[in-house]
Amino acid sequence: MSIELNKNTSRSPLSQRIQPMGIPGLEITDKLVTVTIDDKEVTVPSGTTILEVAKQIGIRIPTLCYHEDLCVAGVCRICVVEVEGQRTLQTACAYPVTEPITVRTHTRKVRQARRHILDLMLSKHYGECYACFRNNNCELQALAKEYGVDFFRFGHPEKPRFKVDRSSHSLVRDMDKCILCRRCIRTCIDLQEVGVLEVDKRSDQSKVITFGDKPLGEVVCINCGQCINRCPTGALRANDPTEEVWAAIDDPTKHVVIQTAPSPRAGIGECFGLEPGHPLTFELNTALRECGFDKIFDTNFSADLTIIEEGTELLLRLHKALVEKKAVALPQFTSCSPGWVKYLEHFYPEYIPNLSSAKSPQQMFGAVIKTYYAQLNKIDPKDIVTVALMPCSAKKFECNRPEMCDSGWKDVDYGLTTREMAQMISEAGIDLPAMPKSDFDDPFGTATGSGVIFGATGGVMEAALRTVIELVCGIKVEDLFEHADIIPVRGFEGIRFLELPIKKVGPVPDLLKNLIPDWKWLEGATLKVAAAHGTANAKLVMEDIKAGGRCSECHFIEFMACPGGCLGGGGQPIPTSPSIRAARAKAIYSEDASYEIRKSHENPAVVKLYTEFLTDGPCGHISHKLLHTGYTPRGKYIV
Amino acid sequence: MLVSEREQLRANIERQVKEFGNDRSALIPVLQDVQHKYGHVSEYVMQVVADILHIHPVEVYGVASFYSFIGHKQKGRFIIRLCRTISCDMQGKDRVARQLENDLGIQFGETTPDGNFTLEWANCLGMCDQGPALLVNERIYTKVTPETVHDILEECRTLFGVYALQEKETLCELPTPVK
Numbered sequence A: 001m002s003i004e005l006n007k008n009t010s011r012s013p014l015s016q017r018i019q020p021m022g023i024p025g026l027e028i029t030d031k032l033v034t035v036t037i038d039d040k041e042v043t044v045p046s047g048t049t050i051l052e053v054a055k056q057i058g059i060r061i062p063t064l065c066y067h068e069d070l071c072v073a074g075v076c077r078i079c080v081v082e083v084e085g086q087r088t089l090q091t092a093c094a095y096p097v098t099e100p101i102t103v104r105t106h107t108r109k110v111r112q113a114r115r116h117i118l119d120l121m122l123s124k125h126y127g128e129c130y131a132c133f134r135n136n137n138c139e140l141q142a143l144a145k146e147y148g149v150d151f152f153r154f155g156h157p158e159k160p161r162f163k164v165d166r167s168s169h170s171l172v173r174d175m176d177k178c179i180l181c182r183r184c185i186r187t188c189i190d191l192q193e194v195g196v197l198e199v200d201k202r203s204d205q206s207k208v209i210t211f212g213d214k215p216l217g218e219v220v221c222i223n224c225g226q227c228i229n230r231c232p233t234g235a236l237r238a239n240d241p242t243e244e245v246w247a248a249i250d251d252p253t254k255h256v257v258i259q260t261a262p263s264p265r266a267g268i269g270e271c272f273g274l275e276p277g278h279p280l281t282f283e284l285n286t287a288l289r290e291c292g293f294d295k296i297f298d299t300n301f302s303a304d305l306t307i308i309e310e311g312t313e314l315l316l317r318l319h320k321a322l323v324e325k326k327a328v329a330l331p332q333f334t335s336c337s338p339g340w341v342k343y344l345e346h347f348y349p350e351y352i353p354n355l356s357s358a359k360s361p362q363q364m365f366g367a368v369i370k371t372y373y374a375q376l377n378k379i380d381p382k383d384i385v386t387v388a389l390m391p392c393s394a395k396k397f398e399c400n401r402p403e404m405c406d407s408g409w410k411d412v413d414y415g416l417t418t419r420e421m422a423q424m425i426s427e428a429g430i431d432l433p434a435m436p437k438s439d440f441d442d443p444f445g446t447a448t449g450s451g452v453i454f455g456a457t458g459g460v461m462e463a464a465l466r467t468v469i470e471l472v473c474g475i476k477v478e479d480l481f482e483h484a485d486i487i488p489v490r491g492f493e494g495i496r497f498l499e500l501p502i503k504k505v506g507p508v509p510d511l512l513k514n515l516i517p518d519w520k521w522l523e524g525a526t527l528k529v530a531a532a533h534g535t536a537n538a539k540l541v542m543e544d545i546k547a548g549g550r551c552s553e554c555h556f557i558e559f560m561a562c563p564g565g566c567l568g569g570g571g572q573p574i575p576t577s578p579s580i581r582a583a584r585a586k587a588i589y590s591e592d593a594s595y596e597i598r599k600s601h602e603n604p605a606v607v608k609l610y611t612e613f614l615t616d617g618p619c620g621h622i623s624h625k626l627l628h629t630g631y632t633p634r635g636k637y638i639v
Numbered sequence B: 001m002l003v004s005e006r007e008q009l010r011a012n013i014e015r016q017v018k019e020f021g022n023d024r025s026a027l028i029p030v031l032q033d034v035q036h037k038y039g040h041v042s043e044y045v046m047q048v049v050a051d052i053l054h055i056h057p058v059e060v061y062g063v064a065s066f067y068s069f070i071g072h073k074q075k076g077r078f079i080i081r082l083c084r085t086i087s088c089d090m091q092g093k094d095r096v097a098r099q100l101e102n103d104l105g106i107q108f109g110e111t112t113p114d115g116n117f118t119l120e121w122a123n124c125l126g127m128c129d130q131g132p133a134l135l136v137n138e139r140i141y142t143k144v145t146p147e148t149v150h151d152i153l154e155e156c157r158t159l160f161g162v163y164a165l166q167e168k169e170t171l172c173e174l175p176t177p178v179k
């Protein structure tokens, strides 16, 4: 494989890379060493860090800058321990064990050092916990409690030192709450390879900044919110529109509808104390009605719609290339992840023609609600407020893009994250897990399993393949893949490929008759697809395409900006880790398996929409006006 | 800056970077080199360097701002850095500082309107036994007194005069800070 560009420019963790990269001194080897921690003896492979060893034997060492998804930084020093024979305290997270050692994790010296570190952090920490969105879910606050901080040894700031940065549609940065753990920096540079944040200056002048200390809204931030999910404190948060949403609900002249995406439903339970991996889809419907939303719809409906539009677009591109022999941009890229879209606009604007022009499910739904739904129910669209419950902070930016007004109104008025929704629900005094179940509202009620799996990386691809295979080959997906589960595109590997030979073709279904006369030209062809998650992997794919590697031969590539796909989105409950994301993915795939209809083109509500409203079919004039969009080349240079 | 100027600058930087290899470990030598040649590293140049080394511009910014000898704003032709660390402090750096401010008519952190002098603080220069110490560009002066301040400035104006003019030639290549 030719993907190895820039391989030594990143410090990203192995899980996010194709090429494993050795960290000098940290390589895990076959050699075994014996470690004694607090009198417990254990044998581990050489290179394991003290922190990892302690975890294995159930000894808690506090951490702040350490994060499972990120490379080791060793900057906060809260994890210090005593290692016999060493003059000074050592950081457990950054100490690879290579020879037998004896460690003590809570001697007087250690406790005092940790306490002083906390006191020093608090001496610059402006903010009150009860006025902070991380209250009760803050690692700094939790440690202060753990170490019994009951006064400010080194003082406490009385007024803010910095201005809160509210320039971005998606993120709010309050550097007065920052403890300089640099998790956001490692997230943005290593995990996401966007490179928005770094530390400015040094020592007591240090501060996390963007390039040139510009407002976040003016730099290359793609709004993925991954930094929010990893920040231990309330320094980073999403731009919260709950006040406006409550105001709309309380206004009797407004008809407030909400669409809920699959990932928040799989994750929201975590905000109510459930273990990750418990979807609360139908409990949530009841809770939202309780909160006062007038109608509750399932984003899966428009996910199915997206599949039809995007799939048709792909077939049209292929037709153009193979039959009409015209120049056409291939591979086609998915466009449902607004973080990815902005990434491409900044870093690879020359590839904008490859982006599917189909809007994301969120935006399609907004446009359909303010047109079709408004007409159907004789409601003036000016009185409709559309809210979208999304796992994503970039969706807030997306719904504010000036071009997203094709219905004549702002297609989606507010984007709420999972965390904000949980906040609204608890504000209404509702215990979500205890709610009775109820269904989505008509006319979009019935969804399919294909829409659900949009939430996991590879999901859009799987959904599209299910539909394309059936529409083109005239066979059942189940004949090719057991239970219609297209396993090769699932999983968390950074980039996944699938090649699908089209052995025989079927008749053109009615839906597409006026676009393509027959499928003969596809017979014997091999459909090549790929899926990538996390923009670090997206970058690898793009560089490979530029270099003419394997990715450039693909026809269709799914990109998701967030590691793990939407289920790991920047609006999901905090904390996040590989195991939490895996649990959410399991919840999503089990929900898919439970649906009777699992293919987008069989969704009766979608079929109905095409017969009643989008009468000239997928990619027709009406659909082009309402469901498709354009993009803005932004470039990466900041002036 | 005009587009053509930018292209010119980019080509220059590319040529320079080649000497150091285009790897992220070349960043500091590259920045030092740019600082030496142009007197500062502008935000535009940082982005060019980042591009060539395949790293993120913000990383270059972070490294540049870490080192006080790399600046991202155009400074005076002569940068005077007076040591403010304890030994020099005890040996009378305050009086030297006041003299410098008086003679130049600027405060620390400022540049004279004619663009000739910039006044800055430095931390220990390793000349603690001969303090107070100061640096003029890359030349060190020790045992400075308020009286010798005048001489040092004069020296800059005359002895470095030719050098300053030469410098001016290369300064023509200087990019104006990006707006």
Ligand code: SF4
Residues within 6 Å of the ligand: A125, A126, A127, A128, A129, A130, A132, A133, A134, A135, A136, A138, A139, A140, A141, A177, A233, A234, A235
């Ligand atoms: S960031 Fe944490 S410690 Fe700081 S005010 Fe918020 S909850 Fe409290």
Ligand code: SF4
Residues within 6 Å of the ligand: A171, A187, A188, A192, A194, A195, A196, A197, A220, A221, A222, A223, A224, A225, A226, A227, A228
């Ligand atoms: S939202 Fe994403 S791109 Fe923006 S600063 Fe955070 S991690 Fe970087």
Ligand code: SF4
Residues within 6 Å of the ligand: A177, A178, A179, A180, A181, A182, A183, A184, A185, A208, A227, A230, A231, A232, A233, A235, A236
């Ligand atoms: S903003 Fe948050 S993640 Fe970033 S350095 Fe500060 S505390 Fe750490």
Ligand code: FES
Residues within 6 Å of the ligand: A062, A063, A064, A065, A066, A073, A074, A075, A076, A077, A078, A079, A080, A091, A092, A093, A094
């Ligand atoms: S967690 Fe080890 S130094 Fe921060």
Ligand code: FES
Residues within 6 Å of the ligand: B083, B084, B085, B086, B087, B088, B089, B123, B124, B125, B126, B127, B128, B129, B131, B133
């Ligand atoms: S203290 Fe001034 S040179 Fe060392």
